[in-house]
Amino acid sequence: MRALKVYSFKNIEKLISTRKGETKFGEKLQFVSELDTLKDQKAKYVLFGIPEDIGVRANHGKAGTSGAWMAALKSLVNIQQNRFNKPESLLLLGELNCDEWMEKASNLGEEDPNYHVKLGDLVKEIDEQVSAIVEKIVAAGKIPIILGGGHNNAFGNIKGSAKALKNPVNVINIDAHTDLRQLEHRHSGNGFSYAIKGEFLKNYHVFGLQKNYTPEYIFQEMEQSETLTYSLAEELFSEDVSERFSEELEKIAQADFGVELDCDAITGFPSSAVSPSGFSVNAVRRFISLAGKKENCRYFHICEASPTENDAQTGKALAYFISDFIR
Numbered sequence: 001m002r003a004l005k006v007y008s009f010k011n012i013e014k015l016i017s018t019r020k021g022e023t024k025f026g027e028k029l030q031f032v033s034e035l036d037t038l039k040d041q042k043a044k045y046v047l048f049g050i051p052e053d054i055g056v057r058a059n060h061g062k063a064g065t066s067g068a069w070m071a072a073l074k075s076l077v078n079i080q081q082n083r084f085n086k087p088e089s090l091l092l093l094g095e096l097n098c099d100e101w102m103e104k105a106s107n108l109g110e111e112d113p114n115y116h117v118k119l120g121d122l123v124k125e126i127d128e129q130v131s132a133i134v135e136k137i138v139a140a141g142k143i144p145i146i147l148g149g150g151h152n153n154a155f156g157n158i159k160g161s162a163k164a165l166k167n168p169v170n171v172i173n174i175d176a177h178t179d180l181r182q183l184e185h186r187h188s189g190n191g192f193s194y195a196i197k198g199e200f201l202k203n204y205h206v207f208g209l210q211k212n213y214t215p216e217y218i219f220q221e222m223e224q225s226e227t228l229t230y231s232l233a234e235e236l237f238s239e240d241v242s243e244r245f246s247e248e249l250e251k252i253a254q255a256d257f258g259v260e261l262d263c264d265a266i267t268g269f270p271s272s273a274v275s276p277s278g279f280s281v282n283a284v285r286r287f288i289s290l291a292g293k294k295e296n297c298r299y300f301h302i303c304e305a306s307p308t309e310n311d312a313q314t315g316k317a318l319a320y321f322i323s324d325f326i327r
C-alpha cells in the first residue's frame, strides 16, 4: 500500500464552502490515520479515489478519467448534512497516489509499437495496490466505495473482495460494455476477464449492455457460460427498468457481491466512451439505491467518468451516486 495517500480533514477543508446555520457533508466526514485501525471505526463505508486514466489509454480510450476523483470530492463535501445525509457513516480514506504511474505513462511514446503493452504493465502495478487496499477494507468489515479511474480497477476490487472473503464474489455491472475483452495486456476492457481467470469472480451480470458495442465473440462466450449473463439496454428501454434491475439484483445478491457503475451506461455522461444512448442519471440513482440496501453488498465502484475542467455537473452526479448508495 505504498501509494495510498491517507487524508485528514486538512485535505478537504479548502474545498468546503461553509455557511452559517448549515452543516456541509465534508464537515462531519470520518478520517483515519492508518488503514490498520479501520475496524475500530464506526463508519460503515470507506471512500477512496483512484485518479488515473492509464487503463483507459491502454484500451485505446479517451483519457480524462483521472479528473473524476477531485470533481466528485468537491461536490460531495458540499452536499448538506441533514436527516437524509449522514456523513458519520462515511470514512474518507484518501486516494491511491497515481502521480508516478501517470508520469511514467505520459513519458511513453505513442509511436512505440509496444505502447499499449507498456501501459498495461503500469495497470498491473495499480491492480496490486487497489486489490490490497480493498482487501484490507473488506476484511475490516467495511464497505469500500471506489471512485476511479478506468474500469480496469474492477479487477482489483473483485480480487481484493474475494481474498478478504476467501471466496469468489458476484458482481452486478451497470455498463454499456461487458469488459470481457481478451486476456491480452491489462486495460480497462478486460478487468472482468482477468477476474474470472484468477477465480475471483463467480456470477457476473451486465445490466444495460448495448448491442452496438459488443463483439460477437463475447456474446458467444457469455451464452456458453453458466455464470455470465446480461440484460440488453435496447430491451430495457421499453420496460420498467427499475423492476428489471431489481430482478437481476435479487439473483446476484444471493451471495457476497459488488456493484460496478461504468458512467458510459448513462446517456451523454462525460466518460471515456460517452454514448448518446443509455440510462438516465435518475434511473441509475435508483439502481444504486436498491443495490446499496442489499445485505450482501460488499463494495461499490464508480468509474470511467471523465469530467472536463470546471465541469461541476459531472462532479455533482458522482457525489449523488455516493450519497444514494450510503443512504
Ligand SMILES: N=CN[C@@H](CCC(=O)O)C(=O)O
Binding pocket: 056, 059, 060, 061, 062, 151, 152, 177, 179, 181, 188, 189, 213, 262, 272, 273, 304
Ligand atoms: N471500460 C470500457 N470499455 C469499453 C470502452 C472502450 C473505450 O474507452 O472507448 C470497451 O472496451 O469496449
